[in-house]
Amino acid sequence: MTTEESAAPTLLGLPEMPASVYPAEVRARLDPDAQQLIERYPQSRSALLPLLHLVQAEEGFVSRTGIRYCAERLGLTTAEVTAVATFYTMYRRRPAGEYHVGVCTNTLCAVLGGDQIFAELQQHLGIGNNETTEDGRVSLEHIECNAACDYAPVVMVNWEFFDDQTPESAKQLVDELRAGRGGEVRPTRGARLCGFKETARILAGFPDPRPGAVDESGAGGAPSLAGLRLARGETLPGRSAGTRVVAPRRNPPLDSSPGDAANPATTPGAHDAEPPAQTAAADPAHPAGPVNGSVRQPQEDDQEGAAE
Known part of the structure; x- marks a missing residue:
């Protein structure tokens, strides 16, 4: 652990201090893991995200030393690494708690x-x-x-x-x-x-050491699947026996029938209990749609425009 966390933070949340290098014993621990991550990708710079998690697992946050280490291992500039480390919020710029x-x-x-x-x-x-x-x-x-x-x-x-x-x-x-x-x-x-450091190492892509972790799913349960079950017309838990939930009625395709295309006002919306009233009935002084089933043709507009 470096002494960087005691320095005053900058606007980016990183301590205002020249980047040092990891001690030899830390590099001896990090280098094999870093190499393993880098070898997973055809382009070494693609390993930047897991490598940032790796240095976060070492210090509990992404320090300037960690940024310099990532840059050296991947042949990037510290500015390039900093741009990524300060963009994703899962990378801490200050020491995290356990x-x-x-x-x-x-x-x-x-x-x-x-x-x-x-x-x-x-x-x-x-x-x-x-x-x-x-x-x-x-x-x-x-x-x-x-x-x-x-x-x-x-x-x-x-x-x-x-x-x-x-x-x-x-x-x-x-x-x-x-x-x-x-x-x-x-x-x-x-x-x-x-712990937070152990979590960061798992996020870097190393095996999860927790017993049974692979079998303990964090996926959504019954509430997550309620909408899907409703769409299938299934019964949700807690409803009376024999009650079947029907999916909402959807609008038919536009070309479902000549009648629908000729008079769209007769087609109910997805959430309408009854067909909507014709525009003329809702506002007789300003009709804006088909009235009495008639559709105004473009030719009529052209003729009126010519007459004016």
Whole structure:
């Protein structure tokens, strides 16, 4: 670990300090792993994303030393590596806690309580966004959508899901993490928790060492599949026996029949219970569509224009 984290951060979130190099013992550990990652790609620069995860697994964030290491291994400039490291939010520019807590504050999670959860966690932990508690246990970040809207509001710890959270359950969660009981905390779905550095190594593309992790799916459950089941006309759990849900009625193709093409006002919309009223009936003074089944022909417009 370098001393970079003690330096004042720049606008990019990286410490304002010349990049040093990793000590020999660190390079001896990193070099074989880095080479393994690079050899997976026909172009070495394609290994940049996993290589950034690798240096993050070493220090708990992407430091200037890590950026210099990636640049040297891939034949890139430090500016090129920095551009990538500061674009993707999963790469931390400050040291992360052992457990990095992300609160989704995107639209659905926010309106269902995500904003309140994030605000109360900041107050409860005494830290702000992208900051870490003094004991180094927990860091906090508001994050964008993690494709778990059907379980909103969602909190993630080292990118494992904790669904249907409340301010109280979220505060209890971080208290258990700070008390050293992270190994006992089980996500709603997915594998058991591991530390942030261990998670970064897994994201770099190395085997997941957690027992049963491959078999513990983090995919969506019944709420994720509800729409598909409804579209198939299946019955959802909790409905009375024998009740069959029918998919919404769709508009027929435009060329389904001559009658539809001649009088589109008789074609119900996807969400209309009854065919919409003709335009003339809705606003007789300003008809803007077919009236009484007649369709104005372009020739009539041309003739009127010529007469004027």
